[in-house]
Amino acid sequence: MKNVLILIAKRFAASLLTVFIVSVIIFIGVELLPGDVAETVLGQSATPETVEAFRKELKLDLEPHVRYGAWLKDFVNGDFGNSLANGRPVSELIGWRLTNTLFLALITSIIAIPLAICLGMLAAFYRNSFFDKLISVTTLSFISFPEFFIAYILIAVFSVQLGIFPSLAIIDKHMGFGAKLFAVLLPSLTLTCVVTAHMMRQTRAAIINVLASAYIEMAEIKGINRLRIIVHHAFPNSLSPVINVIAVNIAYLIVGVVIVEVVFVYPGLGQLLVDSVAKRDLPVVQASGLIFSFVFIFLNLAADVLSMLSNPKLRQSKI
Amino acid sequence: MNNLLEIKNLYIEAFYEEQWQPIVRNISLNLKRGEVLGLIGESGAGKSTIGLAAMGYTRQGCRLASGSINLDGTELMGASDEELKAVRGSKIAYVAQSAAASFNPSHRVIKQYAEAPVQHGLMGYEEAEEEAVELYRRLFLPTPEKIGYRYPHELSGGQLQRSMVAMAMSCKPDIIVFDEPTTALDVTTQIEVLAAVKEITEKMNKAALYITHDLAVVAQVAHRIMVLRNGRLVEEGETCQLLEKPKEKYTRELLNVRNTRQEKPITDKMGVILKIENVTATYTGQENVLEDIDLVVRKGRTVALVGESGSGKSTLAKVITGLLPATHGSVSFFGEILPPELKKRTKEDLRRMQMIYQMPDTALNPKQSVRKVIGRPLEFYFGIKGKEAEEKVRELLRKIELDPDSYIDRLTTELSGGEKQRICIARALAAEPELIICDEVTSALDQLVAEGLLDLLQDLQNKTDVSYLFITHDLATVKAIADKIVIMLKGKIIEQGEKKQVLSPPHHEYTDKLLASVPEMDPNWLDNLLAQRASAFI
Numbered sequence: 001m002k003n004v005l006i007l008i009a010k011r012f013a014a015s016l017l018t019v020f021i022v023s024v025i026i027f028i029g030v031e032l033l034p035g036d037v038a039e040t041v042l043g044q045s046a047t048p049e050t051v052e053a054f055r056k057e058l059k060l061d062l063e064p065h066v067r068y069g070a071w072l073k074d075f076v077n078g079d080f081g082n083s084l085a086n087g088r089p090v091s092e093l094i095g096w097r098l099t100n101t102l103f104l105a106l107i108t109s110i111i112a113i114p115l116a117i118c119l120g121m122l123a124a125f126y127r128n129s130f131f132d133k134l135i136s137v138t139t140l141s142f143i144s145f146p147e148f149f150i151a152y153i154l155i156a157v158f159s160v161q162l163g164i165f166p167s168l169a170i171i172d173k174h175m176g177f178g179a180k181l182f183a184v185l186l187p188s189l190t191l192t193c194v195v196t197a198h199m200m201r202q203t204r205a206a207i208i209n210v211l212a213s214a215y216i217e218m219a220e221i222k223g224i225n226r227l228r229i230i231v232h233h234a235f236p237n238s239l240s241p242v243i244n245v246i247a248v249n250i251a252y253l254i255v256g257v258v259i260v261e262v263v264f265v266y267p268g269l270g271q272l273l274v275d276s277v278a279k280r281d282l283p284v285v286q287a288s289g290l291i292f293s294f295v296f297i298f299l300n301l302a303a304d305v306l307s308m309l310s311n312p313k314l315r316q317s318k319i
Numbered sequence: 320m321n322n323l324l325e326i327k328n329l330y331i332e333a334f335y336e337e338q339w340q341p342i343v344r345n346i347s348l349n350l351k352r353g354e355v356l357g358l359i360g361e362s363g364a365g366k367s368t369i370g371l372a373a374m375g376y377t378r379q380g381c382r383l384a385s386g387s388i389n390l391d392g393t394e395l396m397g398a399s400d401e402e403l404k405a406v407r408g409s410k411i412a413y414v415a416q417s418a419a420a421s422f423n424p425s426h427r428v429i430k431q432y433a434e435a436p437v438q439h440g441l442m443g444y445e446e447a448e449e450e451a452v453e454l455y456r457r458l459f460l461p462t463p464e465k466i467g468y469r470y471p472h473e474l475s476g477g478q479l480q481r482s483m484v485a486m487a488m489s490c491k492p493d494i495i496v497f498d499e500p501t502t503a504l505d506v507t508t509q510i511e512v513l514a515a516v517k518e519i520t521e522k523m524n525k526a527a528l529y530i531t532h533d534l535a536v537v538a539q540v541a542h543r544i545m546v547l548r549n550g551r552l553v554e555e556g557e558t559c560q561l562l563e564k565p566k567e568k569y570t571r572e573l574l575n576v577r578n579t580r581q582e583k584p585i586t587d588k589m590g591v592i593l594k595i596e597n598v599t600a601t602y603t604g605q606e607n608v609l610e611d612i613d614l615v616v617r618k619g620r621t622v623a624l625v626g627e628s629g630s631g632k633s634t635l636a637k638v639i640t641g642l643l644p645a646t647h648g649s650v651s652f653f654g655e656i657l658p659p660e661l662k663k664r665t666k667e668d669l670r671r672m673q674m675i676y677q678m679p680d681t682a683l684n685p686k687q688s689v690r691k692v693i694g695r696p697l698e699f700y701f702g703i704k705g706k707e708a709e710e711k712v713r714e715l716l717r718k719i720e721l722d723p724d725s726y727i728d729r730l731t732t733e734l735s736g737g738e739k740q741r742i743c744i745a746r747a748l749a750a751e752p753e754l755i756i757c758d759e760v761t762s763a764l765d766q767l768v769a770e771g772l773l774d775l776l777q778d779l780q781n782k783t784d785v786s787y788l789f790i791t792h793d794l795a796t797v798k799a800i801a802d803k804i805v806i807m808l809k810g811k812i813i814e815q816g817e818k819k820q821v822l823s824p825p826h827h828e829y830t831d832k833l834l835a836s837v838p839e840m841d842p843n844w845l846d847n848l849l850a851q852r853a854s855a856f857i
Contacts, residue, residue, distance in 0.1 A: 214420035221376055222435040222486075223407035236425035312425060312470040 004314060008305050015301045022293040023075075027068050029289075030282050058084065071286065081283035085276070090283045093272065098291065100171065101268040105253035107181065108188040108195070113246055116196045120203025120242075125230050127208060139197030151190045151263040158186060169264040187264045191257060195249045202245040206238030213237070240307035247303030255292040322389075323493050323526045324350040324373060324411075329386035331368055331377065331550075341384065343368050343550040350494065355520050355527045357541030357558070359534060359573070361765040362736050365550035366530040367416075370496040373528060374411050375403045391493060408435040412487035416499040418479035422471035428479075429467025432486045441490055454485040458515045476628050477508030484515050488523075495519065496528045501536060502762065505627040505792030506836040509536070513838075513845055516540050532765040534573055535838035538562055539845035546570050558842050573766065574840065590618040591654070592754055592786050593639065598648035600638050608634045609810045612648070616754060619784040623791060623801035623818075625833065631810040632790045636756050639788070640674060653753075670700045673747035677759035679739035683731040689716070689742055690727045696749040715745040719775060737768035741775070748779065758790045773800050794837045798822070806830055 038054040039046070046054075055061050059070075074081060080090035119139070123132045142150065159167035165186045175183070210216065211234055219233045258270035269288055276284035308314045331343035343365040350356050358366045368381065375395035377383055388395040390411060395403065412435075415421040423431060433447035442450075448467070455463035458481045471479060480500055487495050497516060501509040517540060520527050531537050537544055537558075544561050546553040546569065554567045565571050593616040600609040609631045616622050624632050637643040639650055641661030649656045652671065658664050676682040683692060693712045697703040703711060713723035719741040731739060740760060747755050757776070761769035777800065779785060791797060797804060797818075804822070805815040806829065814827040826834065838844060 214415060214417060215423040217378070218413070218415060218421040219423070219434075221371070221374060221407055221413045222438075223404045223409060224434060224438055225404060228438070233423050233425075237423070313472045 004308060007308065011301055011304055015297050018297050019290075019294060022297070023072060023290055024068070026286055026289040026293070027064075027071065030286055031064055033277075033280070033282075075287070075290065080287040083276075083281055083284055085279045085281045085284075090287050093284060094269065094287055094291065096173070097267060097269045097272045100266065101254055101257070101270065103180065104184050104187060104191070104257070104266065104268060105250060107184055108191040108253050109250055111188060112192040112195050112249070113199065115192065116199035117203050117242070119196070120200040121207065121230050121235065123200065123204040124207040124211070124234070125227060127204075132204075135200065139200055142193040143197045147190060147194055147259045148263050150193050151187070151260055154186055154190055155263075167264075169266040171267065184266070187257075187260050187266055190260055190263075191253060195253065199242070199245050199249055203238070203242050206241045207234045210234045210238045236310070239310040243307045243310065244300075244303045247299045251296045251299045254295045321351075322349045323352055323391050324348070324528075325387070325389040326369075326373065327387045327389075329369070329372060329388065330384040331365070331372055331381060332384045333381045335380070339382070339384070341550065342381070343372070346386075346547075346550075346552060348545065350526045350528065352493070352526050353520065353524050354543070355516075355529055355541045357537035357544040358528060358530045358547060359532065359537050359544060360547035360553075361532060361767050363549065364547040366532075366547055367498050368550075369547075370413070370498050370528055370530050373494070373496055374407050374413060376407065405439070408492070409439045409441065409490040410492050411494040411496065412490065412492040413496045414480075414483050414487045414498060414500045416502055418483045419471065419476065421483060422479060424471055427468055427470055428474065428482050432467060432482070432489050435486070436489050439490055447489065451485060451489070454488055455482070457518065458485055459511060460485075477504050477511060480504060480508075480512055481515055484512065484519070488519065492525070494526045494528070496530070498530045499532070502531070502533070506794060506833060506838075507627050509838070510836055510845070510848070513539055514849055517845070533838070534562070534766070535840050538840055538842045539838055546573070562840055562842065589620070592616050592618050592652065593788070594651045594654075595635075595639070596649050596651070598635070598638055598645045598650065600634060600643055600645045602634075602643070607646075607810060609638065609645075612812055614805060614812070614815070616786050616788055618753075618786055619780060620802045621780065621787040621789055621800055622803045622805060623789045623797040624805050624807060625791060625794065625797055626807035627792060629809075630807040632792075632807055633758055634810075635807075636674070636758055636788070636790055639756065640672065666700065670696075670750045671753045672756070673750050673752040673754075674756045674758065675740070675743045675747050675760050678763055679736060679743050682743055683739055685730070685732045687731060688727070689729050689731065689734075692731060692742060693745050693749050696746060700750050711749070715749055718748065718779065719745045735768075737764055737772060740764060740772055744772075744775070744779075748783075748785075752785060754786045754788065756788045756790070759792070760789075761796055762791070762793060769796070770799075776800065794833060806833070 038051045038058065038060065042051060042054060059067060071081070078091065080094065082089055083093055119135050123135045126132045155167045158165045166183060167186070169183045169187050171180050171183050207230060211230075216229060216233055219229045224233075254269075256270070257268065258274055260266070261268040261271045262274075269291070273285065273288045273292075275281075276288070326346060326348045329343060329346045330341055332339040333342045334340075346365075346369055348356065348369075358369060360366050368377070371377060372383060372388060373390070375383075375388060375390075375398055383396060386396065390406060393402070393406060393410075395406065398406075422428065429448060429451050432451045433444050436442050436447045436450075437444055451467050452463050455466055460466050460478055460481055466474070466478065467482070474482065484495075484497075484500065500516070501512050504512060513536065516527065516529070519525055520540070527540075529537055529541050534544075541558050543556065544558050545555045546561075546567070548569055553569050554561070554565070556566075561570065562574070565574060593614070595612055595614040598609055598612040599607055601607050612635060614622070614635075624635065626632050634643060638645050638659075641657070641659065641664055644659035650659070651657065652668065657668060690709070690712055693715055694708045697708050697711055709727075712727060716723040716726055721738065721741060726734075726738075731742065734742065740763075743760075760776075761772055764772060773796065776787065780787065787800075789796070789800060801818050803816065804818050806813055806821070806827070808829050814821060814830055821830065822834075835848065
């Protein structure tokens with residue numbers, strides 16, 4: 001166990017380093033954006049003097065590395081600065097949005113991951129049969145369509161025709177869990193269609209890969225039934241690649257769902273990011289960029305640790 | 320007495336080269352309760368295929384073509400999946416060659432034991448657990464109450480093999496198919512497994528099919544023997560009769576293999592290639608796996624490193640190649656001390672020392688062609704590419720006695736075990752090494768194939784003056800190939816010297832035990848030995 005802990009600590013340190021590098025890249029990227037914040041905010045009628053004064057107030061006249069240092073220091077202390085657009089604290093803006101994004105990602109994961117794994121197992125079980133091909137074709141068609149297309153189809157069917165779900169996923173702070181859940185159901189169904197195929201194909205491939213092993217033959221010879229062989233013998237040994245794909249997909253659910261948010265008018269982080277870029281609201285852009293990279297890097301770390309723990313040989317290296 | 324198993328005119332086909340072709344032809348056999356039938360032959364003889372067919376099972380790409388397989392009144396030919404499932408594991412069970420690969424790495428050993436009886440609805444999990452412990456005890460596994468709760472990677476090869484014998488017994492089947500259960504084991508462990516087989520077949524009154532390529536082994540356990548070749552029956556007979564008066568030429572060939580090599584003297588004047596001094600090594604930092612090893616390999620000579628599994632033979636190879644840096648002591652090559660870690664060694668260091676492994680299946684990339692496998696070291700060490708490389712690869716293939724035209728474009732998966740191992744030799748030779756470390760290179764191969772491979776290695780040594788460090792547990796191999804023998808036990812060298820000297824009495828006590836454990840072609844050898852050991856305890 002000691003060895004595993006050391007390994008995890010090393011990976012953790014590497015992740016922190018990556019986050020740091022990403023923060024530099026984000027900062028530089030924002031610097032490279034064309035246009036000037038002061039001018040954008042004050043509008044075209046502003047005099048050069050007022051623009052200059054505003055730049056000073058925003059500390060935009062300082063050297064970039066000084067500003068980077070100050071920004072990083074504040075960020076570590078939990079102070080994300082104030083929005084340039086409306087002067088409110090960035091943490092307040094992002095906090096509410098981030099909770100919403102995580103909520104949507106969570107609900108989608110709860111639907112999509114078990115679904116994908118079950119479908120993957122069934123596809124492996126009925127390998128090369130009609131059923132296997134049907135699953136593959138269906139899920140692959142779903143990722144081939146653009147997200148907004150699936151979203152509108154679902155709205156057309158479930159909101160317009162059947163009238164079951166609302167077409168807009170508007171939520172506010174005073175809604176209860178049930179109401180929230182009801183509101184996000186259509187967007188999470190849309191996202192489920194998008195992420196299931198990837199995870200399901202990986203599960204199927206990983207299991208089929210393991211099916212050629214001698215211990216699978218042994219299980220067959222012991223007279224164990226096929227479904228149990230897939231679930232009990234093959235799946236535990238194919239966890240590692242599956243966990244990795246799941247992590248990538250969860251990360252996608254958190255950082256990459258702008259279009260779905262826009263279609264359903266869902267107050268998530270992605271939409272905020274896009275709005276802020278348009279408004280040149282740099283503190284918000286930087287903070288959300290950094291949060292996104294945090295999520296990505298640490299989900300990958302979690303995936304690595306989990307796949308390590310899924311292997312008894314690595315897990316038990318204490319003995 | 321009725322036959323438990325009756326196979327009549329069995330044909331099995333495999334799909335290759337775009338059509339179904341027979342791999343087992345017209346095999347008939349009968350098996351009565353309490354009887355052990357030995358199936359013997361080289362790889363490709365169809366032994367395992369027949370063994371699996373007895374359970375109504377074929378590997379992927381094969382099918383039962385015609386004939387009849389009658390298991391205690393149930394016809395398995397054309398039986399439904401449900402009928403087959405009901406029989407497999409419960410009426411007839413299987414012990415595979417590689418226990419390490421046949422246990423699921425994700426589950427504890429005892430859970431895998433209990434799976435068949437629980438799934439077949441014969442007993443509950445707790446009951447199965449109790450029975451497992453009892454069987455583990457009967458098969459002389461250490462700490463039988465606890466050993467089952469380990470994961471497969473925590474058991475040694477011999478322990479795993481015995482746990483698999485126990486697993487096969489879990490549903491108390493009438494017949495057990497043993498498929499080369501001792502091939503991967505060292506001689507002293509082999510005896511334990513053979514004793515377990517005897518215990519089961521004689522005292523528990525079960526029938527067994529015993530598949531092996533080693534006549535001396537099958538002679539110990541089988542009442543009757545069938546000799547197979549290329550899927551056909553060569554001859555069949557009672558064990559004693561077959562050993563004493565084989566009718567067919569092929570059987571006689573199997574009986575008298577293992578010719579000893581000509582003696583090559585070792586003198587102090589000969590160049591020292593590898594010198595190991597005071598090497599101590601450990602995996603955990605606490606327990607030493609190797610202690611104070613001193614060893615010299617001279618030019619053009621073969622040193623055999625002998626010992627049971629766990630004796631530290633393979634660990635020593637890891638220290639020499641730099642995979643496991645030694646904690647004390649030094650490894651020098653041509654008088655220069657090598658850096659202990661692999662990473663710090665130069666390309667030239669790496670080139671001069673090559674390795675051939677026990678399992679050619681895992682040592683070769685299944686997605687690569689022979690040309691690529693052998694061409695890789697040429698490019699890596701010498702920068703040879705294109706036409707020149709092609710010529711070199713062909714030359715190497717000729718050296719290992721494989722026809723370049725028909726082999727160069729084959730994938731490594733399209734080769735037999737012996738051919739694969741030859742490719743591994745060619746890959747090692749491509750680097751033009753001074754020393755080749757051979758780690759159990761023949762133990763996964765058939766007798767005649769192994770024989771051919773040893774001849775080849777000998778031949779190559781005569782031509783190129785390469786030195787070998789031959790790691791093995793098989794004393795017959797040692798007798799055939801070594802100039803010098805080093806015997807290891809629990810991480811220490813207990814005896815070393817020239818072959819003649821080590822093999823002739825007086826022996827070290829452990830050497831004596833090792834030598835006595837090598838099966839002889841005498842059907843009573845095992846019984847005598849076990850009786851002898853038992854009386855020694857009283």
